[in-house]
Amino acid sequence: MNDDFHTEAFLYLLKKLDPADHAAFEARLARDPVARAALAECAAIVAQFALESAPAEAMLPADQRATLAAILSHKSTNPEKVPQRLKWPRYFWPMAAAILLGLNLLQLFRSTPPISGQEPMRHRPETSRRIPDNPTTDDPLSVSVAEEMQHLEQLRAEYANLEYAHTRLQAEYDKLLHQRALIDQRIGRFAAMELVDSGSYARGERKGLVKIARGLLTEPGIVNLEPGMSPATQQPQNQLLPPSETTLPAQTPSLGQPYAWSVFDEASAQGYLNFYNLPPVEPDRTLQLWVKPAGSTVYQNLGEVPPPASNGSGRVSYTLPGATQPPTEVLVTQEPRNATPSQPSIGTAVVRGP
Amino acid sequence: MPGNHSRVVFQFDAAAHATHRRLVSRLAEGDAEAMQLFYAEFSPMVHGIVRRMLEDAEDAREAVQDTFIKVWSQASSYRSDRGEVVAWLVFIARNSAIDQVRKGARRRRLHETLRSFPTETEYPAPEQPESIAHHLIQLSIPQRQALELAFFSDFTQSEIAKALRMPVGNVKNHLRRGLAKLKQIVARHE
Numbered sequence: 001m002n003d004d005f006h007t008e009a010f011l012y013l014l015k016k017l018d019p020a021d022h023a024a025f026e027a028r029l030a031r032d033p034v035a036r037a038a039l040a041e042c043a044a045i046v047a048q049f050a051l052e053s054a055p056a057e058a059m060l061p062a063d064q065r066a067t068l069a070a071i072l073s074h075k076s077t078n079p080e081k082v083p084q085r086l087k088w089p090r091y092f093w094p095m096a097a098a099i100l101l102g103l104n105l106l107q108l109f110r111s112t113p114p115i116s117g118q119e120p121m122r123h124r125p126e127t128s129r130r131i132p133d134n135p136t137t138d139d140p141l142s143v144s145v146a147e148e149m150q151h152l153e154q155l156r157a158e159y160a161n162l163e164y165a166h167t168r169l170q171a172e173y174d175k176l177l178h179q180r181a182l183i184d185q186r187i188g189r190f191a192a193m194e195l196v197d198s199g200s201y202a203r204g205e206r207k208g209l210v211k212i213a214r215g216l217l218t219e220p221g222i223v224n225l226e227p228g229m230s231p232a233t234q235q236p237q238n239q240l241l242p243p244s245e246t247t248l249p250a251q252t253p254s255l256g257q258p259y260a261w262s263v264f265d266e267a268s269a270q271g272y273l274n275f276y277n278l279p280p281v282e283p284d285r286t287l288q289l290w291v292k293p294a295g296s297t298v299y300q301n302l303g304e305v306p307p308p309a310s311n312g313s314g315r316v317s318y319t320l321p322g323a324t325q326p327p328t329e330v331l332v333t334q335e336p337r338n339a340t341p342s343q344p345s346i347g348t349a350v351v352r353g354p
Numbered sequence: 355m356p357g358n359h360s361r362v363v364f365q366f367d368a369a370a371h372a373t374h375r376r377l378v379s380r381l382a383e384g385d386a387e388a389m390q391l392f393y394a395e396f397s398p399m400v401h402g403i404v405r406r407m408l409e410d411a412e413d414a415r416e417a418v419q420d421t422f423i424k425v426w427s428q429a430s431s432y433r434s435d436r437g438e439v440v441a442w443l444v445f446i447a448r449n450s451a452i453d454q455v456r457k458g459a460r461r462r463r464l465h466e467t468l469r470s471f472p473t474e475t476e477y478p479a480p481e482q483p484e485s486i487a488h489h490l491i492q493l494s495i496p497q498r499q500a501l502e503l504a505f506f507s508d509f510t511q512s513e514i515a516k517a518l519r520m521p522v523g524n525v526k527n528h529l530r531r532g533l534a535k536l537k538q539i540v541a542r543h544e
Contacts, residue, residue: 003530003531003533003534004530006530006533006534006537007526007529007530007533010504010529010533013445014504014505014508015449016504016510016511029436033435036435036436037435039436039437040435040436040437040438040441041537042533043436043437043438043441043442043445044437044438044440044441044540045533045536045537045540046441046444046501046505046533046536047437047438047440047441047444047445048536048540049501049505049536050403050444050448050505050506051399051402051403051440051444053406053498053502053505053506054402054403054405054406054407054506055402056398056399056401056402057398057401057402057405058397058398058401059397059398059401059415059418063415064397067393067397067415067418067419067422068390068393068397070419071389071393071419071422071423071426072386072389072390074423074426328463
């Protein structure tokens with residue numbers, strides 16, 4: 001099979017073929033074992049690529065156990081079994097009613113005296129047509145019916161209990177959903193992100209400052225940080241997260257590398273940027289602040305960043321225009337002084353994030 | 355993602371593939387013990403894939419659960435002549451993650467990461483020179499980016515072209531050549 005077939009197989013596996021092409025490909029697979037073998041080969045190649053690109057990552061032990069339990073409990077929802085479970089409560093009562101009716105009829109005929117041909121049925125005793133309310137006779141049929149009714153009552157009570165429990169659980173679930181929505185809404189007001197130099201960015205190295213930022217936020221957009229203190233060493237007074245959450249990851253850039261962290265308050269569309277260890281700025285250059293709003297593919301220039309102090313640290317705040325979406329990326333570059341760049345120049349990034 | 359290249363490479367030999375097929379046969383018969391074994395074998399792998407695609411850890415957990423439930427319910431439809439169990443599972447995991455996105459889960463913005471990835475930087479060499487990872491760095495960056503966006507982000511070729519700022523024809527070329535190169539790499543490695 002040629003490369004074009006592999007490309008088509010790739011798109012087939014990703015379900016990206018047009019319906020007509022998909023059907024044609026299916027038909028070819030159905031009749032051609034060579035095509036099936038080529039598809040299997042393509043699937044193996046792509047799977048290998050995916051596994052290499054997305055390394056295995058074990059879940060937390062508790063999550064792993066909970067997930068397995070959920071999967072195993074889902075066994076009964078196999079396609080063949082689901083309808084049976086759903087049908088039971090729906091058809092139970094009609095079936096029970098039919099059984100009772102049948103028993104009644106049976107009793108009706110059994111209690112009828114042998115038909116002699118001379119005595120009509122209307123002469124049967126009236127009481128024998130009804131199911132006794134309190135069967136005390138020795139008639140085994142009456143006892144059986146009474147037991148059935150008792151069983152039916154038990155089932156009815158259990159069903160009512162289940163319905164009650166279901167309603168209660170549903171209410172609790174709705175309440176939890178509501179609480180989660182409230183939490184999401186509150187969290188959504190802030191966006192904290194971490195900026196590092198291009199090398200660290202490429203290697204995926206972070207200081208874990210976002211976690212720290214979440215622990216330091218006391219009011220919307222206000223970071224409880226004393227001037228000149230590194231966020232990595234500060235002990236917050238109003239720390240919301242346990243201390244273990246603020247430990248730095250194993251891969252930490254050296255302290256000499258530039259880094260920054262940013263908090264954005266969505267309510268006021270205002271952002272705050274604290275930066276550290278920024279390199280000295282050449283006299284003919286300025287630091288420019290850029291953001292990329294959500295949903296946009298281009299950076300937006302927010303102007304010049306004030307020159308950092310001698311130790312390379314400083315801070316700046318900015319406000320986005322009303323209709324601008326919150327930023328998904330923040331970038332600080334060194335640009336030629338007196339220039340008005342519309343986009344960040346290549347290779348001039350000082351810090352970037354998230 | 356850059357920086358993640360010293361990793362376990364999933365290489366399964368013929369005996370492992372045969373074991374996987376037997377497990378799937380048992381799953382088709384509703385064997386719960388087989389599901390536990392299957393889960394123990396593959397849950398980190400599935401989690402790695404869906405985590406690459408989904409922003410939120412809880413969404414990823416749900417996608418993992420959904421993947422294995424699908425495996426459970428679709429085991430009888432598995433056809434070994436169309437791919438090994440591992441490949442079958444990888445695509446189920448991918449589709450489960452995409453289903454999560456369609457239900458409102460947040461997708462990782464892979465294309466943003468890829469676009470801002472410094473193209474002048476080569477992928478670092480992995481620790482094991484004979485691993486697949488070692489060979490995969492032979493893919494050009496656009497080839498790898500196009501394949502990753504197609505697989506992990508469920509992008510169409512037009513969307514890939516837009517994300518990578520190149521014509522659709524170039525995307526098609528990168529996909530075709532990338533797959534051909536992967537085929538050579540895997541063939542050499544076997």
